[in-house]
Amino acid sequence: MAQRARRRILPGFGLSLGLSWFYLGLLVLLPLSGLFLKTFTLTWEHFWETVASPRAVAAYQLTFGASLVAALANAVFGLLVAWVLVRYRFPGKSLVDALVDLPFALPTAVAGLTLTSLYARNGWFGQYLEAAGIQVAYSWLGIVVALTFIGLPFVVRTVQPVLEDIDADVEEAAATLGATPWQTFAKVIFPSILPALLSGFTLALARAIGEYGSVVFISGNMPMRTEIVPLLIVTKLEQYDYAGATAIAVVMLTASFALLLAINLLQRWTQRRFEVRPG
Amino acid sequence: MPPSTPVSRSGSWRRHSAVLLLLPGLLLALVACSKPGASSSEPITLLNVSYDPTRELYDDFNAAFVKHWEATQGTKLSIKQSHGGSGKQARSVIDGLEADVATLALAYDMDMLHEKGGLIPKDWQSRLPNNSSPYTSTIVFVVHKGNPRGLRDWEDLVQPGVGVITPNPKTSGGARWNYLAAWGYALRKSGGDEAKAREFVASLYRNVPVLDSGARGATTTFAERGIGDVMIAWENEALLLTEEVGKDKFEIIIPSESILAEPPVTVVDKNADRRGTRAAAEAYLQYLYSEEGQTIAAKHHYRPSVQAFSAKFASHFPPVKLFTLHEVFGGWKKAQQTHFDDKGVFDQIYTPMAQ
Numbered sequence: 001m002a003q004r005a006r007r008r009i010l011p012g013f014g015l016s017l018g019l020s021w022f023y024l025g026l027l028v029l030l031p032l033s034g035l036f037l038k039t040f041t042l043t044w045e046h047f048w049e050t051v052a053s054p055r056a057v058a059a060y061q062l063t064f065g066a067s068l069v070a071a072l073a074n075a076v077f078g079l080l081v082a083w084v085l086v087r088y089r090f091p092g093k094s095l096v097d098a099l100v101d102l103p104f105a106l107p108t109a110v111a112g113l114t115l116t117s118l119y120a121r122n123g124w125f126g127q128y129l130e131a132a133g134i135q136v137a138y139s140w141l142g143i144v145v146a147l148t149f150i151g152l153p154f155v156v157r158t159v160q161p162v163l164e165d166i167d168a169d170v171e172e173a174a175a176t177l178g179a180t181p182w183q184t185f186a187k188v189i190f191p192s193i194l195p196a197l198l199s200g201f202t203l204a205l206a207r208a209i210g211e212y213g214s215v216v217f218i219s220g221n222m223p224m225r226t227e228i229v230p231l232l233i234v235t236k237l238e239q240y241d242y243a244g245a246t247a248i249a250v251v252m253l254t255a256s257f258a259l260l261l262a263i264n265l266l267q268r269w270t271q272r273r274f275e276v277r278p279g
Numbered sequence: 280m281p282p283s284t285p286v287s288r289s290g291s292w293r294r295h296s297a298v299l300l301l302l303p304g305l306l307l308a309l310v311a312c313s314k315p316g317a318s319s320s321e322p323i324t325l326l327n328v329s330y331d332p333t334r335e336l337y338d339d340f341n342a343a344f345v346k347h348w349e350a351t352q353g354t355k356l357s358i359k360q361s362h363g364g365s366g367k368q369a370r371s372v373i374d375g376l377e378a379d380v381a382t383l384a385l386a387y388d389m390d391m392l393h394e395k396g397g398l399i400p401k402d403w404q405s406r407l408p409n410n411s412s413p414y415t416s417t418i419v420f421v422v423h424k425g426n427p428r429g430l431r432d433w434e435d436l437v438q439p440g441v442g443v444i445t446p447n448p449k450t451s452g453g454a455r456w457n458y459l460a461a462w463g464y465a466l467r468k469s470g471g472d473e474a475k476a477r478e479f480v481a482s483l484y485r486n487v488p489v490l491d492s493g494a495r496g497a498t499t500t501f502a503e504r505g506i507g508d509v510m511i512a513w514e515n516e517a518l519l520l521t522e523e524v525g526k527d528k529f530e531i532i533i534p535s536e537s538i539l540a541e542p543p544v545t546v547v548d549k550n551a552d553r554r555g556t557r558a559a560a561e562a563y564l565q566y567l568y569s570e571e572g573q574t575i576a577a578k579h580h581y582r583p584s585v586q587a588f589s590a591k592f593a594s595h596f597p598p599v600k601l602f603t604l605h606e607v608f609g610g611w612k613k614a615q616q617t618h619f620d621d622k623g624v625f626d627q628i629y630t631p632m633a634q
Contacts, residue, residue, distance in 0.1 A: 050621075055630075137504070220489040220490065221447055221489070223490075223629035231450070234492070235447070237366070237370065238364075238366040
């Protein structure tokens with residue numbers, strides 16, 4: 001114990017751990033335990049009836065489904081953006097780099113309104129898409145578009161620094177050993193960025209699951225069809241049904257936590273599997 | 280630095296934990312300091328917690344009332360206002376937002392201030408004239424200029440192929456009036472046949488392509504996105520759209536019958552008494568019934584509820600055959616339970632079996 005303490009360069013482990021617990025407790029655990037406590041005011045039957053109603057189930061499917069699609073799209077295109085930003089020089093690069101963060105800065109309601117005006121029947125994109133028979137605004141697709149928009153920065157910003165750390169000579173070494181460009185990517189580069197890609201994916205997914213502000217403008221909010229879980233929670237609150245709202249929130253939270261935990265474990269596993277052990 | 284001994288370590292830990300314990304105390308002290316003192320020398324501040332479309336109305340009215348108060352009472356007064364969805368605002372007040380007066384979209388939200396918050400007495404609505412509604416409105420239709428679909432009355436809205444825009448009554452308090460207006464019309468038309476009213480409302484909502492969460496969102500969908508042929512709206516919002524925002528693009532259609540929408544006002548007794556603002560709060564609400572208050576309401580497209588002034592502004596507001604919520608539904612509590620609570624009529628319209 002004392003030995004371990006001496007080895008640390010900076011003092012203050014006790015203080016910083018204490019503060020971390022205090023901070024997390026105040027910001028995360030306290031509100032969440034309040035949430036769980038509130039659901040205990042419901043009887044088990046009532047709880048089940050609330051969370052397993054067809055409308056709630058449709059909303060879970062929509063929210064988790066659309067969030068997964070959006071996070072996957074972000075994983076693919078975010079990786080592409082990160083790659084372009086790290087590996088190439090081109091005019092306007094710093095502008096593109098700054099653009100990536102914009103979805104973070106924009107109030108989500110503004111994002112929702114903007115996207116809706118673009119994709120609505122009389123919008124710039126919408127008029128052509130609807131002519132082609134594709135309805136984006138006020139449909140499932142619109143929700144995916146909004147969730148992809150707000151989740152874009154996560155993958156780019158997690159993958160970018162890792163890509164920057166991979167020296168070009170690693171690729172050159174692979175090439176001199178006879179690897180094709182595809183092999184170099186698949187066996188050398190991809191494994192080392194996979195953990196970062198996964199955490200970016202997870203962050204984008206988590207963000208999408210909880211998103212409310214931008215989606216309500218573009219989704220059309222039709223029960224059973226385009227009603228997301230956060231909207232269902234707001235609907236319950238609007239009826240002063242606090243317990244019902246928290247019941248659905250608890251289900252969503254538990255499912256999200258399980259999902260995030262699973263991805264984190266997967267990430268650990270990939271990290272261990274592909275880790276290059278120094279000689 | 281000497282090697283750390285257990286004693287000095289535990290000493291530093293104790294010091295650190297003292298800091299940790301102090302933190303919440305400091306936070307509490309800060310909160311306590313920021314609470315307004317009740318001393319009488321300070322200028323009085325009132326907080327009016329209201330719903331969304333009254334923002335401009337109360338901007339004007341607050342300025343007028345402050346002038347009136349300072350001229351008659353000789354003391355300083357400042358009024359703050361907060362706007363949002365009616366139900367959300369009521370919840371904020373129940374959860375502790377220190378509103379001195381509440382001016383919301385429907386009496387149901389006020390009832391909750393009594394029921395869930397214990398902030399106002401049960402009989403709050405009888406304390407001021409006209410069911411505590413200094414201004415009223417009604418539910419009308421907004422169509423595109425020239426009324427291309429020839430929509431004249433509620434019946435025309437349920438024709439197949441007509442796109443109707445109205446917000447979700449479960450998330451928008453204001454939109455509950457829209458729903459109830461349609462139901463009331465159908466019920467009276469059919470001589471009180473509930474099944475017919477239900478079928479009418481169901482086919483009306485089958486014509487709704489987008490259920491926005493609030494009234495302003497629905498206006499955007501209709502006016503900016505060009506979705507739908509007709510929007511069901513409060514008259515004040517409709518007038519705002521046709522006379523100010525979307526001049527020459529939209530017109531108002533008055534249906535043969537509609538509902539009297541009564542947005543109520545009340546002093547939030549518990550807050551006003553604790554903060555010592557009751558006198559100002561009561562005067563504030565009473566002034567809404569004065570000539571100046573009624574004129575400002577009319578200017579912002581609300582119908583003045585005081586007879587003398589409603590006659591004065593009659594030219595601005597066309598006559599409508601109105602029924603009251605109480606006549607048709609027997610009060611908000613019943614209307615809410617039957618229609619908008621979970622598994623109520625509105626939910627049944629949208630459950631797959633009913634379609």
